[in-house]
Amino acid sequence: MPVMKAQSVQTSHLEPASVSDTEAVPLSDLRGLLEQAIESLGYTEKEVDVIVEAIMWSQLRGNSQGVIKIPSGAFALPPGAGPAVVVQDSPGIASIDGQQCLGMLALHRATKLAVAKAKQGGVGVVGVNNTASTTGALGHWVEQIAEAGMVGVIMCQSPEYVAPHGSTEAIFGTNPIALGCPSDEGPFLIDLATSAQSWYSLFEAKEKGETVGGDIGYDALGDPTTDPGKILDGGAIRTFDRSYKGSALALMVEILGGALAGGAVEDKGAARNWGSLVAAIDPASLGGAAAFRARVSTLLRRVKAARPASGVAEIRLPGENSAQLAERCRAAGVVPMSSRLYEQLRAAAASESGRRASAAAPPSNADHQTSVSPEQPSTSYAQQNGAAGGRPGYAMATRLVHPPKVTSDPYGAVSPPLYQTATFEQVSAVECGPYDYSRSGNPTRTQLEAHIAQLEGAARSFAFGSGMAALSAVLRLVRSGEHVVAGDDIYGGTSRLLTRVAPDLGISVSNVDTSDAQALREAMIPGKTKLVMLESPTNPRMNICDIAGLTAIAHEGGALVVVDNSILAPTFQQPLALGADIVMTSATKFIAGHSDVTGGLLSVKDPQLAERIYFYQNAEGSALGPFDCWLAMRGLKTMALRMERQAATAALIANWLQAHPLVRKVNYPGLPSHPGHALHAAQASSGGSLLSFETGSVEASRVIAEEAELFKITVSFGSCSSLISLPCYMSHASIPAALRAARGLPDDLVRISVGIEDPTDLLSDLDRAMRKAMEKIGMEAAVPGIDLHEAQTGTQRERQLLQRIAELEAQLQQT
Numbered sequence: 001m002p003v004m005k006a007q008s009v010q011t012s013h014l015e016p017a018s019v020s021d022t023e024a025v026p027l028s029d030l031r032g033l034l035e036q037a038i039e040s041l042g043y044t045e046k047e048v049d050v051i052v053e054a055i056m057w058s059q060l061r062g063n064s065q066g067v068i069k070i071p072s073g074a075f076a077l078p079p080g081a082g083p084a085v086v087v088q089d090s091p092g093i094a095s096i097d098g099q100q101c102l103g104m105l106a107l108h109r110a111t112k113l114a115v116a117k118a119k120q121g122g123v124g125v126v127g128v129n130n131t132a133s134t135t136g137a138l139g140h141w142v143e144q145i146a147e148a149g150m151v152g153v154i155m156c157q158s159p160e161y162v163a164p165h166g167s168t169e170a171i172f173g174t175n176p177i178a179l180g181c182p183s184d185e186g187p188f189l190i191d192l193a194t195s196a197q198s199w200y201s202l203f204e205a206k207e208k209g210e211t212v213g214g215d216i217g218y219d220a221l222g223d224p225t226t227d228p229g230k231i232l233d234g235g236a237i238r239t240f241d242r243s244y245k246g247s248a249l250a251l252m253v254e255i256l257g258g259a260l261a262g263g264a265v266e267d268k269g270a271a272r273n274w275g276s277l278v279a280a281i282d283p284a285s286l287g288g289a290a291a292f293r294a295r296v297s298t299l300l301r302r303v304k305a306a307r308p309a310s311g312v313a314e315i316r317l318p319g320e321n322s323a324q325l326a327e328r329c330r331a332a333g334v335v336p337m338s339s340r341l342y343e344q345l346r347a348a349a350a351s352e353s354g355r356r357a358s359a360a361a362p363p364s365n366a367d368h369q370t371s372v373s374p375e376q377p378s379t380s381y382a383q384q385n386g387a388a389g390g391r392p393g394y395a396m397a398t399r400l401v402h403p404p405k406v407t408s409d410p411y412g413a414v415s416p417p418l419y420q421t422a423t424f425e426q427v428s429a430v431e432c433g434p435y436d437y438s439r440s441g442n443p444t445r446t447q448l449e450a451h452i453a454q455l456e457g458a459a460r461s462f463a464f465g466s467g468m469a470a471l472s473a474v475l476r477l478v479r480s481g482e483h484v485v486a487g488d489d490i491y492g493g494t495s496r497l498l499t500r501v502a503p504d505l506g507i508s509v510s511n512v513d514t515s516d517a518q519a520l521r522e523a524m525i526p527g528k529t530k531l532v533m534l535e536s537p538t539n540p541r542m543n544i545c546d547i548a549g550l551t552a553i554a555h556e557g558g559a560l561v562v563v564d565n566s567i568l569a570p571t572f573q574q575p576l577a578l579g580a581d582i583v584m585t586s587a588t589k590f591i592a593g594h595s596d597v598t599g600g601l602l603s604v605k606d607p608q609l610a611e612r613i614y615f616y617q618n619a620e621g622s623a624l625g626p627f628d629c630w631l632a633m634r635g636l637k638t639m640a641l642r643m644e645r646q647a648a649t650a651a652l653i654a655n656w657l658q659a660h661p662l663v664r665k666v667n668y669p670g671l672p673s674h675p676g677h678a679l680h681a682a683q684a685s686s687g688g689s690l691l692s693f694e695t696g697s698v699e700a701s702r703v704i705a706e707e708a709e710l711f712k713i714t715v716s717f718g719s720c721s722s723l724i725s726l727p728c729y730m731s732h733a734s735i736p737a738a739l740r741a742a743r744g745l746p747d748d749l750v751r752i753s754v755g756i757e758d759p760t761d762l763l764s765d766l767d768r769a770m771r772k773a774m775e776k777i778g779m780e781a782a783v784p785g786i787d788l789h790e791a792q793t794g795t796q797r798e799r800q801l802l803q804r805i806a807e808l809e810a811q812l813q814q815t
Helices: 027-039 045-060 103-121 138-147 199-208 228-232 244-260 289-305 320-332 339-358 379-384 396-401 443-456 467-475 492-501 517-523 547-556 587-591 607-619 626-658 677-683 698-707 737-742 759-776 788-814
Strands: 022-026 085-089 093-097 123-131 151-156 177-181 188-192 274-281 334-338 460-464 483-487 508-512 529-535 560-564 582-586 600-604 665-667 690-694 723-725 750-753
Touching: 022 027, 022 339, 027 045, 027 334, 027 339, 045 103, 045 138, 045 320, 045 334, 085 443, 085 460, 085 607, 093 103, 103 123, 103 138, 103 151, 103 274, 103 607, 138 151, 138 177, 138 188, 138 274, 151 244, 177 244, 199 228, 199 339, 244 274, 320 334, 334 339, 396 443, 396 626, 443 460, 443 582, 443 600, 443 626, 460 467, 460 607, 467 492, 467 529, 467 560, 467 582, 467 600, 467 607, 483 492, 492 508, 492 529, 508 517, 517 547, 529 547, 547 560, 582 587, 587 600, 587 626, 600 607, 626 665, 626 690, 626 759, 698 723, 698 750, 698 759
Parallel strands: 093 123, 483 508, 483 529, 529 560, 560 582
Antiparallel strands: 022 334, 085 093, 123 274, 151 177, 151 274, 177 188, 460 600, 582 600, 665 690, 690 750, 723 750
16 A cells, blocks of 8 residues: 555644635646746745745645635745845754745755755754744645655744643744655655644634634633634634643744744744754664665554554544545646635736736836946836845845844844954863854854855855855866866956866866857757856956856756856846856955955855855865955945945946047946947846956057056956056966967956046046057047046936937837
8 A cells, every 4th residue: 555645634623615615726727826926026936936836735735834825925025034044054953044034935945955964964954043934834845855765854933822731821833843754655744733723724714704613722811712813813722632742742842943943932923033943864874764664664554554443444644634635636637725715816916917017118228327427326226136136125235234143142243243263162072062163164254154145145155265266166066077168258267277277177178258158058068068157247358148048058958057246246246046056256356345355255056055065165174264254244334335336437437438549449338339238237237347448559558557546556356446457467367378369358458447436536547647658659649638527417318318218119019
C-alpha cells in the first residue's frame, strides 16, 4: 500500500456549506487569478511563484491557509519591508532576520538554507525572526525537506490567540508544528496547530456566518462561545486537546519557535516580531538514508494494518483524508471553493489587471535621472528606487540611512559600533558564541553585509578585501575544464584575472561584445559555459548591455551571471532584479565614497549559492576588515546625496564636452546621442558620474589630465573628489596594446570621475585645461566661455522635448 503524502487536518467543527454555495474552480484558472492578485501587491515574479505555490498546496487539501487569506489582507506588506537576510551563520546553524517580509518568503528561504546545511554537515537549523505575517501551512515547507530526503521539523509562533489550559487569557499563538520524513513511497507529513482550531479557520467560519463547537474558545469576558467572531474579537482559543498536555506542547513551540529564534515573547502583536524554527536532519548521518526510508515505510504499513477497534472501518494515517482530497482535485482538474470566496479572489485579480492597464504606456525618458538638473529632482527616482528588486517600501535614500538591525547593542548607539577585534571570548570551553574569529564573522561586517543585502534585494551579501577578491571568489564557482564568457570592454583587473589566473586554473575564457546578444549566444559552449560576467555600463567605454536579455540567454545555457555594478551601485541600478544571480559592487567606489577604503561586495540571490560564496570567503580569508566595514557603513548614509550630485554634474559636463571642438566622441549613457541610451534608461535610473571622451591626440589627452587642477590624476572612481585618467596608461595598462586596439580602446581616451565639487568650478577647470591642450597641438582655442545656466536650460529643453514625445506616443496608443 502506498504511503500518503499526509498532512493532519483539524477536526472540523464547521457546519457544511450548502452545495449551491460552492463552485468547482479549474486549477489553471485558480493559479492565474492567484498570480494576478499577489502580483498586484508588489511582489516580484519569483516571490509570486513561491506564494502561489504555498496557497495552492493548502487549497487542494482544504486547509485554512489557502485562498481565504487573500480577502483577509494577509499578504499585504508594511512600509519598509525588506528581504529576509542571514545575520548569523555557522556550518550547521543560521539566524535569519525577516525584516518584516512576508512570513512565507522568510520560511521558504529558511527551508532551503536548512536543507543546504544538512546536506553539508548532517544537520541544518535555521531560526527566523522579525516577521509579522503568514507563513502559510507548515506542511508545505516540511514536505520540501522530506522530498530532499531529510527529516524536517518546523514550528512557529504567532500573536496571543490561545489560552493556556485552565485559563481564558490568550498567551500563546496558534503555534503550529509540522514534522516530515522520507519513505520509500514518498514524504510522510504531520502538520497540526496546537490550538483547538486555527485562526484562519475561525475567520473563514465568521465569513460564512457559521458557528463552531462550544469547546473551541472563549469570548472577551472568558465565557465559552460558539460564535467565531467573539473568539476573534478579544477572546481566546483553547488548546487542541483541552488539557495540560496540549498546553505544554504549545508552550514548547512558543519557546523553541519564538524565544530561541529571537521572536517576541510578550505583546507579540505590537512587537511584530514572530519567530520560526526550521530543522533538517540527513538520515545518512545516522546510518543510511535508504535503510531509514525502508523502516519508515514498515512502520506506516503496520499502522495501516493494525486491528481496528469496534466500529472503525479503517485505520487512517495522519492527514490521509486531505492528501486524498488533493489527489482527487488534481485528477479532476478543479478545486471546490465557496462562491463568495471565489468572487473575492476574482475581484482581487481584477484590481491587478486594472493596475497593469493604467501602466501600459512605456515610461518616458523625460523622467530619466540623467536629464535632471540639481534644481529639478526627478519623481521617477523615488519610484524606481523605492526598494531593491522592486519591493515596495521606503525610498533608497531612506534605506541607506536606516539599516536593518541585525546585531545587538545594549546601548542603542545611533552609529553602528566598531568591533575592532580578531577574536571573541567564548561562553565556556565547550560552548561557542555567535562569533569566534573575525575571519569567519564579525558583528561590524555582519551589519554591513545585511545592509547591502537589503539594498540589493539579495539572499545574502559578503564583504571582501577588494573588488578583485570578490570576483576571485566568483571565479571559484567555475571548475577546471569549464568555460567563462565575459565582455570585451571590462575593468583591467577583471581582464587580468581572466587572462592570467583563469587559464592556470584550467578555465577557458571568451570575450564578446555584450551589446550583441547573438555574440553571447554563439560564445556559449553547451555543457561547459558556467559563468557569464557582465558590466553595464562598461569601463571605460561606457557601453550598455541588456542585463535581463543576456541573463536569460546565459540561464538557458546553464550558466550563472555576475554583474559588476560598481559604476552605478544599487542606488541607480539593481541587477538582481533584472535576473542576475550575483552582483559585485566595489566598496572602494561610491559606497565608501571618500577614497579611504579598498573593498568589494558580492550580493547573491540564491541561498545555496550564497553558502558556497561564504565558504570561499571564510576558507581563503578574503573578508573585509571591521574598520573598513565601519567606514563603508558610514559612507552608505550619504551615498544617495553624493551620487545624485555627481550624476547631475556629470550630465552637464557630458553635454558641454559633446559640443567642444577638441572632442571627437563622448561616452556617457545619459546622453540621448549614446547608442545605448534607451536601453540604459530602461534598466537604470541615472547615467551615473563616470564618463570618457576621445580627443584624437594622445598628447592633447595627456595635457588635459596634467593641466586640470581639480581633477586628480589617479585610477578608480566614485570619490568625493573628481578624478581623471588615461585608462590605457593606468587602469587598463595590463591589457596588451594590440588587444586594446582590437577592442576599440584608443590610447587617447580620457576618463573622468565627477566628484561633488561645484559644477561651475569643474567646468571652468576643464575649460582651462582643454584650452592648454589645444594650444599644445596647434589648434585654435576659440571656445566660448562656460555658461552653466545655459547648460542647465538646454537640459530643461531636452526634458520638455522628451515629455512632449511621450505625450504624443500615449495619444497614438489610445487611438
